[in-house]
Amino acid sequence: xxxxxxxxxxxxxxxxxxxxxxxxxxxxxxxxxxxxxxxxxxxxxxxxxxxxxxxxxxxxxxxxxxxxxxxxxxxxxxxxxxxxxxxxxxxxxxxxxxxxxxxxxxxxxxxxxxxxxxxxxxxxxxxxxxxxxxxxxxxxxxxxxxxxxxxxxxxxxxxxxxxxxxxxxxxxxxxxxxxxxxxxxxxxxxxxxxxxxxxxxxxxxxxxxxxxxxxxxxxxxxxxxxxxxxxxxxxxxxxxxxxxxxxxxxxxxxxxxxxxxxxxxxxxxxxxxxxxxxxxxxxxxxxxxxxxxxxxxxxxxxxxxxxxxxxxxxxxxxxxxxxxxxxxxxxxxxxxxxxxxxxxxxxxxxxxxxxxxxxxxxxxxxxxxxxxxxx
Ligand SMILES: *Cc1c(COP(=O)(O)O)cnc(C)c1O
Numbered sequence: 001x002x003x004x005x006x007x008x009x010x011x012x013x014x015x016x017x018x019x020x021x022x023x024x025x026x027x028x029x030x031x032x033x034x035x036x037x038x039x040x041x042x043x044x045x046x047x048x049x050x051x052x053x054x055x056x057x058x059x060x061x062x063x064x065x066x067x068x069x070x071x072x073x074x075x076x077x078x079x080x081x082x083x084x085x086x087x088x089x090x091x092x093x094x095x096x097x098x099x100x101x102x103x104x105x106x107x108x109x110x111x112x113x114x115x116x117x118x119x120x121x122x123x124x125x126x127x128x129x130x131x132x133x134x135x136x137x138x139x140x141x142x143x144x145x146x147x148x149x150x151x152x153x154x155x156x157x158x159x160x161x162x163x164x165x166x167x168x169x170x171x172x173x174x175x176x177x178x179x180x181x182x183x184x185x186x187x188x189x190x191x192x193x194x195x196x197x198x199x200x201x202x203x204x205x206x207x208x209x210x211x212x213x214x215x216x217x218x219x220x221x222x223x224x225x226x227x228x229x230x231x232x233x234x235x236x237x238x239x240x241x242x243x244x245x246x247x248x249x250x251x252x253x254x255x256x257x258x259x260x261x262x263x264x265x266x267x268x269x270x271x272x273x274x275x276x277x278x279x280x281x282x283x284x285x286x287x288x289x290x291x292x293x294x295x296x297x298x299x300x301x302x303x304x305x306x307x308x309x310x311x312x313x314x315x316x317x318x319x320x321x322x323x324x325x326x327x328x329x330x331x332x333x334x335x336x337x338x339x340x341x342x343x344x345x346x347x348x349x350x351x352x353x354x355x356x357x358x359x360x361x362x363x364x365x366x367x368x369x370x371x372x373x374x375x
Contacts, residue, residue, distance in 0.1 A: 001311050001312070001313045002311060002312050002313060002351045002356070002360050002363070002364065003313045003351060003353070004179075004290075004313055004314055004315040004349050004350065004351050004352070005178075005179035005289075005290070005349075005351070005352060005353045006178065006179065006353045006355070007178040007179070007183045007353075008250070008254060008353065008354045008355050009183075010250075012246055013243055013246045013247060016242045016243060016245065016246040017239055017242050017243050017246075019242065020238050020239050020242040021239065023238070025238045026237055026238055026239055027235060027236075027237040027238055027239075028235060028238070029238040030238070031238040031239075031241035031242045031244075031245060032050050032236065032238060032241045034241065034245055035050050035184075035189075035241035035242075035244040035245050035248070036048035036049065036050050036189065038244075038245055038248045039156075039166075039174070039189055039191065039244075039248065040191055042157075042164070042248065042251070043156075043164040043165065043166030043167055043172075043191055044163070044164055044166065044167045045166050045167055045172070045191035045192060045193060046192070046193040046195075046198075047191065047192050047193065047194075047195065047197075047198035048189055048190070048191045048192075049189065049190045049191075049198065049201045049202055049205060050187065050188070050189050050236045050241060050244070051187075051188045051189060051190065051201075051205050051234050051235070051236055052186060052187070052188065052233075052234045052235060052236050053175065053176075053177070053186045053187060053188045054082065054151075054153045054173060054174065054175025054176070054177060054180070054187075054188040055082040055085070055086065055175075055188070056188060056205075056232070056234040057173035057174065057175070057188035057189060057190045058082055058083065058085075058086035058123070058149070058151060058173050059086045059089050059090070059204075059232075059234070060173075060190055060201040060204045060205065060234065061086070061149045061171040061173055061190050061197075061201070062086045062087055062089065062090045062092070062121070062149070063090060063200065063201070063204050064171065064190075064192075064196075064197040064200040064201050064204070065120070065121050065147040065149060065170070065171070065197075066120070067087060067090040067091070067092040067120060067121060068090055068091050068092060069091035069092065070091075070092075070118060071087075071090075071091075071092040071093070071118060071119075071120040071121075072092065072093045072094075072095045072116060072118040072119045072120065073087040073092050073093070073094055073095065073119070073120060073121045073122070073123055074094075074095045074096075074097050074106075074111050074114050074115070074119060074121075074122045074123070075087070075094055075095075075096065075097070075106070075122070075123040075124075075125065075151075076096065076097065076099055076105065076106040076123075076124075076125050076127070076340070077096040077098070077099070077320035077321045077322055077323075077335075077337045077340045078099050078104055078105075078125075078127060078318055078320060078337075078340045078343065078344070079125040079127065079151065079318055079321060080153070080317075080318060081321050081324060082151075082153075083123055083125050083151045083321070084096075084123075084321045084327075086123075087123070092120070093118075094321075095114050095119070096114075096320075096321065096322055096332075096335055096337055096340075097110040097111045097113070097114045097337070098110040098337035098338060098339045098340055099127075099337065099339050099340050099343065100133075100339070101339045101342070101343065102279045103127075103130060103132075103133075103279055103281055104127050104128070104130075104292070104343055105124075105125070105126065105127050105130060105131075105132040105133065106122075106124055106125065106132055106137075107339070108133055108136035108137055108139075108140060110337075111137065111140055112140060115140070115144055119144060119146060120146065120147065121146055121147040121148065121149060122137060122140070122141060122146055122147075122148050122149070123149045123150075123151055124137055124148065124149070124150050124151065124169070125150075125151040125153075125154075126150065126151070126152055126154055126155035126158055126165060126287075127154065127290075127292075127317070128154055128278065128286065128288070128289055128290035128291070128292050128317070129154045129155050129157075129158050129181075129286040129287035129288050129289040129290070130155075130158070130278070130280070130281060130284065130286040131155065131158050131159070131160035131165060131281065131284045131286070132150075133281070134150075134160050134161075134168050134169070135161070138168075138169070147170045147171075148168075148169035148170050149169065149170060149171050149172070149173070150165060150166075150168065150169045150171070150172040150173070151172075151173055152165045152166060152172045152173060152174050153173065153174060153175035153177075153180060153289075154180070154181075154287065154289035154290065155174075155181075155286075155287050155289070156174050156180070156181040156182065156251065156287060157181055157251055157252070157255045157287040158284070158285060158286055158287040159284060159285040160283070160284050161283045161284070162283075165287075166191045167191075167193070170192065170194060170197065171190050171191070171192045171194070171197055172190070172191050172192070173188060173189070173190050174188060174189045174190075174191070175187070175188050176188060176189070176240075176244060176247075179289075179353075180289065181251060181254060181255070181287055181289060182244065182247035182248060182250070182251050182254065183243070183244075183247060184236065184240035184241065184243050184244040184247070185240055185243065186240065187236050187240045187241075187244060188236075199215070200229070203228060203229050203231050204229065204231040204232065204234070205231065205232070205234045205235055206231060206233065206234070206235055207227060207231045207232065207233060208227045208228055208229035208230050208231030209225050209226065209227045209228075209231070210225060210226060210228055211224070211225045215228060216228075253354070254354045255287055255288070257354040258287070258288040258289075258352060258353075258354060259288060261288075261291070261352055261356055261361060262278075262286075262288050262291055262352070264358075264361060264365075265277065265291055265350065265352075265361070265365065266278075268365040268369075269293065269365070269368070269369075272368075272369050272372060273297075274295055274296050274297050274298055274372040274373070274374065275293050275294070275295060275296075275368065275369075275372055276293060276294035276295075276296060276346075277293055278291065278292055278293070288352060289352075290317055290349045290352060291349065291350045291351075291352040292317060292347050292348070292349050292350075293347070293348055293350060293368075294343065294346035294347055294348075295346055295347075295348060295372050296346060297374060298371075298372050298374065300345065300346055300347075300348065302371075303348065303368075303371045303372055304316070304348055306367075306371040307348070307367055307368065307371055310367050310371075312350075312351060312363075312364055312367060313351070314348050314349060314350060314351075315348075315349045316344070316347055316348060316349065317347070317349050318344070319344060320337060320340045320341060320344055322335045322337075323341075350364055350368065351364055
């Protein structure tokens with residue numbers, strides 16, 4: 001099977017992990033701060049918090065933003081459930097704004113329609129790596145005094161108007177799951193320029209406990225620590241961060257390769273009338289986490305099944321979040337985002353990852369054209 005996405009692990013990545021296994025620290029050692037600094041420097045953010053995964057990164061960001069019962073947070077339905085679940089973890093209410101039919105990203109106009117006096121934050125998700133319309137989103141946030149969190153799980157290395165994703169909003173989260181731009185196995189990070197958010201998330205990552213004298217209310221001696229808030233064990237290990245450091249050195253090469261593959265797909269599908277290739281927003285550079293096409297004038301399910309039968313493990317990103325039974329049973333029965341549902345009914349994610357060979361890609365192209373052709 002050719003997967004839709006997969007990790008790229010090379011010998012030096014393996015060696016980096018082995019080196020940590022021979023060192024004094026398997027967790028909470030020097031590799032964590034090193035990885036945080038590498039990502040913060042890469043995107044151009046002041047602070048970074050490495051954490052157990054992309055979902056806990058979103059939870060930490062919502063916690064730092066002060067989301068609690070009674071608060072509404074506006075996000076997109078066309079995303080992984082974690083982008084909305086993080087609001088529920090904090091007792092808040094996710095509110096879904098529809099997406100733009102061209103970019104598949106959250107539509108600022110619909111954000112405006114969904115704002116109430118309970119709205120506290122916006123979570124913008126850069127679907128497939130394509131940056132959202134951040135200028136418009138920031139304009140709305142400013143008018144209504146909202147915190148903006150970016151779910152950048154797909155967008156490490158993406159660029160919006162000359163700035164890397166991670167420097168634009170109050171907080172940006174990343175995921176290092178194996179299919180994401182770089183991997184640590186499981187892992188995540190939040191970047192921010194806001195010191196207060198940073199300190200809250202550092203506590204949140206590890207039980208709310210600190211040994212920092214400046215933060216403690218008293219100090220009984222060198223053994224002393226205090227729990228200042230209710231946090232979790234969301235720590236990431238040095239084993240994972242060593243892999244992350246090694247992967248960061250390759251990120252630009254990975255992104256370059258993804259771009260090449262996308263250019264080849266776009267060119268090949270230009271003449272296929274039943275395939276809509278991804279739209280590219282001007283003044284942005286996508287990190288191309290996913291290559292999502294819409295198939296038209298043919299049955300998506302049949303195309304999907306035929307491709308799977310031919311050894312291509314295509315996927316669908318995403319089922320609108322509110323359509324899941326959990327959401328349906330918790331107050332979202334009457335929620336409909338027309339564009340998101342329409343897009344959902346036509347999309348397929350094709351294989352895209354740095355080690356996809358030209359031969360494999362040619363095979364995918366040939367099969368996709370074949371399967372979408374009308375007799
Ligand atoms: C992968 C992903 C997450 C969650 O990341 P994990 O590391 O798997 O917890 C959140 N949001 C989006 C959009 C994702 O794709």
